Amino acid sequence: GAGVSQTPSNKVTEKGKYVELRCDPISGHTALYWYRQSLGQGPEFLIYFQGTGAADDSGLPNDRFFAVRPEGSVSTLKIQRTERGDSAVYLCASREIPTGGGSEAFFGQGTRLTVV
């Protein structure tokens, strides 16, 4: 597609349930990032993939959060035993060049997760 696509755009789930959030990056982009944006805050880094491997997962808040990118394209962020504090907008971004700070990252519109 033309841009980064995230599905669903909105997700409401009950506390304790499991959720999966999907990201389709721009074709050919080897670097993929997940961020979380809480209300009134800037996006916070969660995890970075270079190809199929998670090169840096230091931003994942705890072991309830996990992400995969099995074929080096689509990525899924998985949250187990959701808590109300997980409510946020989850953003995905992709970049053509995996390293170096100066190239542009393209963001999806995000998935708004609400845990009730």
Add this chain to the structure above:
Amino acid sequence: GNSVTQMEGPVTLSEEAFLTINCTYTATGYPSLFWYVQYPGEGLQLLLKATKADDKGSNKGFEATYRKETTSFHLEKGSVQVSDSAVYFCALSDQGSQGNLIFGKGTKLSVKP
């Protein structure tokens, strides 16, 4: 660790007013600096960037200059329009990293006709 501090909003201006949104950073080494914009109902978009000291990024009438001596990257526009109403985020990327972005909290700008 690396961090970005930007001016808190919201900021409300009349059309054609001058805009400044302050941004300062803390980083080791020589980060790249960015301004991203989020229009209502849309995703984050890169507005402009600068990759080394004294570089000036510019786009759509917005400008920001990478000032290493003051560790700042303030966003300016000489004459804002209603269509500039959005949330603006300052961000940095450490040159030694995988390109992870560190964002400020964002500044909401509302421009009234």
